[in-house]
Amino acid sequence: MLELENICKVYQMGDTEVRALDGVSLTIREGEMVSLMGPSGSGKSTLMNIIGCLDQPSSGSYRLVGREVAELGEWDQARLRNQEIGFVFQSFNLLPNLTALQNVELPLIYAGMSTAERHGLARQALTRIGLEHRIHHKPRELSGGQQQRVAIARALVNQPKLLLADEPTGNLDSKASVEILAIFQELHRRGMTIVMVTHEPDIANYTQRILRFRDGKLVADESNHQIMIDREGWPA
Numbered sequence: 001m002l003e004l005e006n007i008c009k010v011y012q013m014g015d016t017e018v019r020a021l022d023g024v025s026l027t028i029r030e031g032e033m034v035s036l037m038g039p040s041g042s043g044k045s046t047l048m049n050i051i052g053c054l055d056q057p058s059s060g061s062y063r064l065v066g067r068e069v070a071e072l073g074e075w076d077q078a079r080l081r082n083q084e085i086g087f088v089f090q091s092f093n094l095l096p097n098l099t100a101l102q103n104v105e106l107p108l109i110y111a112g113m114s115t116a117e118r119h120g121l122a123r124q125a126l127t128r129i130g131l132e133h134r135i136h137h138k139p140r141e142l143s144g145g146q147q148q149r150v151a152i153a154r155a156l157v158n159q160p161k162l163l164l165a166d167e168p169t170g171n172l173d174s175k176a177s178v179e180i181l182a183i184f185q186e187l188h189r190r191g192m193t194i195v196m197v198t199h200e201p202d203i204a205n206y207t208q209r210i211l212r213f214r215d216g217k218l219v220a221d222e223s224n225h226q227i228m229i230d231r232e233g234w235p236a
């Protein structure tokens, strides 16, 4: 699915350089579900932004679905990002004045579909995550867990191959976190590749692989035998 080789990212802050990523090499295969862990400032979000083609590395090579991202023009990078990648963030990033349905439709507006087609696909995506009864609600009328589910529906509406989630349960209580994780598990079961940043070992333990970062370096790549959770809560 993706391959990073010796990726470095340096931010220039006035006179000082911040080395956010320092020689990261890793491969993620299609269908894997992976957690990124590490202290605050260890470079996890920077790496997610590079993987998601939202940012460019300072040096190193990044191949996504067989293509060297740096060799693509801006237009092709945007197309790759829109077609192949879904993003979920800690803060949901929903537009407050749009309904759930309208938020989920947003990524389809650029695909040149009819309004009816867009409605249909957005409604389907919301139904799949159990929010068919909330489609005309605005974000403020939804719980945090429901808002994050809308954000997941929006991330999936284009049927991407890769789902990137940066601390998706960081603003949620443990019950809502379990629901989000159960959705990820179900997506994973159906073959989706998922890369998720989390601070919580309990959450990371439900992924098959854990990558640990420190000071911009990948310091451990651990495989984890996979445990499935049900929607009722953590298994015993």
Ligand code: ADP
Pocket: 011, 012, 013, 018, 019, 020, 038, 039, 040, 041, 042, 043, 044, 045, 046, 047
């Ligand atoms: P994490 O997500 O693991 O907390 P980040 O990737 O956000 O870490 O940050 C890694 C390092 O890069 C930190 O030292 C952070 O301050 C720095 N950094 C991140 N984004 C920027 C930026 N846009 N400009 C300057 N420094 C940044």
Ligand code: MG
Pocket: 044, 045, 046
């Ligand atoms: Mg971060």
